[in-house]
Structures are given as structure tokens and as C-alpha cells.
Amino acid sequence: MFRLHDVSYTYADSRTGGAALSHVSAEVAQGEFRWLLGPSGAGKSSLLSILSLEVQATSGMVEILGMPVMHARRAALARLRRRIGAVRQDFRLLPDMNVFDNVALPLRLQHRAEAEIRHEVHAIMKWVGLENRLDALPPQLSGGEQQRVAIARAVIYRPDLLVADEPTNALDERQAARLITMFHRLAEMGTTIVVATHNDAIVRRYPAQAIELAHGHMVRDYNG
Numbered sequence: 001m002f003r004l005h006d007v008s009y010t011y012a013d014s015r016t017g018g019a020a021l022s023h024v025s026a027e028v029a030q031g032e033f034r035w036l037l038g039p040s041g042a043g044k045s046s047l048l049s050i051l052s053l054e055v056q057a058t059s060g061m062v063e064i065l066g067m068p069v070m071h072a073r074r075a076a077l078a079r080l081r082r083r084i085g086a087v088r089q090d091f092r093l094l095p096d097m098n099v100f101d102n103v104a105l106p107l108r109l110q111h112r113a114e115a116e117i118r119h120e121v122h123a124i125m126k127w128v129g130l131e132n133r134l135d136a137l138p139p140q141l142s143g144g145e146q147q148r149v150a151i152a153r154a155v156i157y158r159p160d161l162l163v164a165d166e167p168t169n170a171l172d173e174r175q176a177a178r179l180i181t182m183f184h185r186l187a188e189m190g191t192t193i194v195v196a197t198h199n200d201a202i203v204r205r206y207p208a209q210a211i212e213l214a215h216g217h218m219v220r221d222y223n224g
């Protein structure tokens with residue numbers, strides 16, 4: 001779950017001089033799926049960066065998985081971060097590490113047994129259809145393949161909160177539909193999920209509640 005109350009965010013080197021987010025409030029319960037909609041520059045990625053604890057809101061109240069994060073200690077934030085999966089637009093895969101090790105990383109941080117890690121990585125990579133590319137380095141993969149690796153890494157440990165920034169933009173229609181189905185299944189198992197997208201077709205196909213932003217303001221919080 002998360003709660004945002006009157007949250008604003010301004011980049012230190014703001015290109016426009018204005019706030020990327022202004023007075024945004026939203027509340028999403030555990031196990032809910034939300035679309036995050038709005039035109040380019042509306043503030044979607046900025047909101048996801050706040051939810052994934054990459055940046056701190058400039059003002060307002062942010063509570064994530066029950067923890068108010070504005071004044072939390074660094075160690076508590078580090079523990080909280082491990083419960084949050086994130087798929088960023090630029091994938092953020094480690095280029096010198098092969099696909100297996102990239103996807104295994106969150107499980108290794110949890111000190112899981114190596115046999116269990118092998119089992120989990122093979123299962124998720126089979127699901128994303130890349131079980132034959134485990135030895136490849138990320139730069140050797142296509143954009144869509146890299147995106148699927150990034151998704152596998154984000155969901156492999158069933159995070160309590162998953163934020164995904166345009167996770168279908170490099171996928172074909174069939175893969176995109178499978179992905180959203182999988183996200184809904186994860187939500188049913190208790191993961192809170194926020195997906196930023198420009199893909200109107202997929203939003204129409206999978207109607208769900210949405211947070212809609214424009215120019216950093218929340219224009220609506222509605223049932224799709």
C-alpha cells in the first residue's frame with residue numbers, strides 16, 4: 001500500500017523552473033493495481049521515483065508499506081527499498097553481468113540458497129521466454145528482450161510494491177497482454193502495482209483504477 005498527501009516535487013535542476021509534481025494525493029491499498037496515466041512530461045516517472053524511494057518528495061506526506069518515509073532513517077529506507085520492485089524506462093540492467101546474474105540479484109541480496117535461486121531464475125526466465133539467453137550480457141539483447149529481463153528482475157521476489165514505467169513499450173501486443181495478466185495475478189497475491197503507460201489499447205483491454213496526471217497535477221483518480 002501507499003499513501004501520498006499533498007506531495008510536490010521539484011528537480012534540483014528543473015528544466016522548466018516549475019514543479020514536476022504539485023499537490024498530488026492518492027491512496028492505494030495492498031494488492032491493488034493502478035494505471036498511471038497522462039501525457040509526456042505529466043510527472044509519471046517522477047511519481048514512480050518517489051514511490052520507489054529513488055528521490056524524496058520536496059514536500060507533503062509519503063507513506064509506503066506503512067512507513068512514513070519523509071523522516072525515516074537511512075537503514076530503514078534501505079530495508080523498505082528491498083520490498084519494492086521497479087521497472088524503469090531505461091531498464092537499469094548491469095551491463096557487465098549476464099542475464100542470469102542480473103535477474104538473480106534481488107534473491108542474492110536476500111541471501112537465498114543458490115539452488116533456490118537457480119530454480120526461481122529459470123522459472124521466471126522461461127515465463128518471459130528468455131530461458132535460452134541466460135549467459136548473454138544485456139547489451140547483446142534487443143530492447144524488448146532487455147525490457148523482459150528488467151521485468152523478471154523486478155518481480156522475481158514478489159515485491160510488496162511494484163512500480164513499472166512504460167513496461168510494455170518495447171513489447172509486442174501478445175507479450176504486453178501476458179505481462180499485464182501476470183501483473184494482475186501478482187496483485188491478487190498481494191503486491192500493490194502501479195503501471196505508467198501511454199498504451200491506450202492495453203488500458204482499454206485491461207480496465208482498472210487509474211491515477212491521471214497533467215502538468216504535475218492530479219486530474220483524476222478514477223475507476224477505468
Ligand SMILES: Nc1ncnc2c1ncn2[C@@H]1O[C@H](COP(=O)(O)OP(=O)(O)OP(=O)(O)O)[C@@H](O)[C@H]1O
Pocket residue numbers: 011012013014015016019020038039040041042043044045046047
Ligand atoms: N532529471 C530531471 N531533471 C530536471 N527536470 C526533469 C528531470 N526529469 C524530468 N524532469 C521534468 O519534470 C517534469 C515531469 O517529467 P516526468 O519524466 O516525470 O514526466 P512523464 O509523465 O514520466 O513523461 P514521459 O511520459 O515522457 O516519460 C517534466 O517537466 C520534465 O521536463
